[in-house]
Amino acid sequence: MRVVIKGAGVAGLTVALELARHGIEVHVVECAGAVATGASGLAGGMLAPWCERESADEMVLTLGRTAADWWEEALPGHVIRHGTLVVASGRDTGELTRFAGRTSGYDWLDGTGIEALEPSLAGRFRKALFFRDEAHLDPRRALAGLQRVLLDRGVPFHFGCAAEDMAGSFDTIIDCTGAAAIGQTADLRGVRGEMLFLETSEIALSRPVRLLHPRIPLYVAPRGDDRFMVGATTIESDDAGPISARSLMELLNAAYALHPAFGEARVAELGVGVRPAYPDNLPRVTVDGNVISVNGFYRHGFLLAPAMAGQVAAILTDSIPNYERHCA
Ligand SMILES: Cc1cc2nc3c(=O)[nH]c(=O)nc-3n(C[C@H](O)[C@H](O)[C@H](O)COP(=O)(O)OP(=O)(O)OC[C@H]3O[C@@H](n4cnc5c(N)ncnc54)[C@H](O)[C@@H]3O)c2cc1C
Numbered sequence: 001m002r003v004v005i006k007g008a009g010v011a012g013l014t015v016a017l018e019l020a021r022h023g024i025e026v027h028v029v030e031c032a033g034a035v036a037t038g039a040s041g042l043a044g045g046m047l048a049p050w051c052e053r054e055s056a057d058e059m060v061l062t063l064g065r066t067a068a069d070w071w072e073e074a075l076p077g078h079v080i081r082h083g084t085l086v087v088a089s090g091r092d093t094g095e096l097t098r099f100a101g102r103t104s105g106y107d108w109l110d111g112t113g114i115e116a117l118e119p120s121l122a123g124r125f126r127k128a129l130f131f132r133d134e135a136h137l138d139p140r141r142a143l144a145g146l147q148r149v150l151l152d153r154g155v156p157f158h159f160g161c162a163a164e165d166m167a168g169s170f171d172t173i174i175d176c177t178g179a180a181a182i183g184q185t186a187d188l189r190g191v192r193g194e195m196l197f198l199e200t201s202e203i204a205l206s207r208p209v210r211l212l213h214p215r216i217p218l219y220v221a222p223r224g225d226d227r228f229m230v231g232a233t234t235i236e237s238d239d240a241g242p243i244s245a246r247s248l249m250e251l252l253n254a255a256y257a258l259h260p261a262f263g264e265a266r267v268a269e270l271g272v273g274v275r276p277a278y279p280d281n282l283p284r285v286t287v288d289g290n291v292i293s294v295n296g297f298y299r300h301g302f303l304l305a306p307a308m309a310g311q312v313a314a315i316l317t318d319s320i321p322n323y324e325r326h327c328a
Helices: 011-022 058-064 067-074 090-101 109-117 139-152 161-169 245-260 260-264 301-318
Strands: 002-006 025-030 083-090 107-110 127-131 158-159 171-176 189-198 209-212 220-225 227-231 266-277 284-288 291-295
Touching: 002 011, 002 161, 011 025, 011 139, 011 291, 011 301, 025 161, 058 301, 067 107, 067 139, 067 301, 083 090, 083 109, 090 127, 107 109, 109 127, 127 291, 139 158, 139 161, 189 245, 209 245, 220 245, 227 245, 284 301
Parallel strands: 002 025, 002 171, 025 158, 083 209, 171 291
Antiparallel strands: 083 127, 107 127, 189 227, 189 266, 209 220, 220 227, 284 291
């Protein structure tokens, strides 16, 4: 069987690796000139199923709790297992109680505990939740790493939209085109996520920190080299245009509330990604003839792509026997 995967975001590359591991001949076709140019390159890289359960279905925790193991096995050394710290400023501590009531897998910390984990935050917050089993990675490094692993396994990459014409010469097409499928795939919508990178040597963080707020929840994910990803808005829109002044002000204000030293940081990059999402905000693998679509990762591309990639491999290796019937 010869398989072509359209799209070299996190969905496409995780599927490619799972199929290559099963000995299936696979090619990757990507419209852009490199991997990770879509939403995947703008992600926070948090593997945080316990925190996400605050607003997500139980399925996100069920499928996502093994994601860090998958990434560690695929890319040794890329996954940082330092947990997630969730804080709230004095007047918003009720938000922490609310968050705790909707999640599990945390410990309550006092100021001393917070300082022990993140010395830069000493004296800034009285209470926090610590989700010790969570992890994070750098999405761009991870996807560049997956590309190297795939190239080493002999998987060819074809860049540029002209390469799309090749798709017809394959037995099976796996559509991992993310937000580009909005309007062509029933029920798929876009959820705009705005983010920025700040650079400062005044603060050191070892793990993603979420700052709860009734209107503007924010997270800061450390990337190393004094670089911090600050994210992210969640706006019901598939507009991928530049970040709005309001979102920029709100993200910067929230970062400043987390630590005033972010006020002196340099804004190194602004970004906007469109998260593809189905009405239940859960990803789907759908089969239509010889086309398998893997889409709808919403806020959970890095968290849930390994599980969905496993489902695609199971379909193609007949562990899910109905595939032949779907492929009329
Ligand atoms: C700001 C932000 C923060 C996020 N943070 C996290 C996080 O911390 N953890 C997490 O798990 N998830 C996070 N997400 C969600 C995650 O980024 C997405 O769910 C995920 O990237 C979707 O991946 P994808 O591969 O489906 O789409 P994409 O990454 O958009 O990839 C689709 C690819 O298909 C290509 N393409 C389009 N059309 C064609 C075509 N016809 N032929 C060939 N190629 C084509 C595009 O160029 C693109 O490269 C975040 C998202 C955003 C926007």
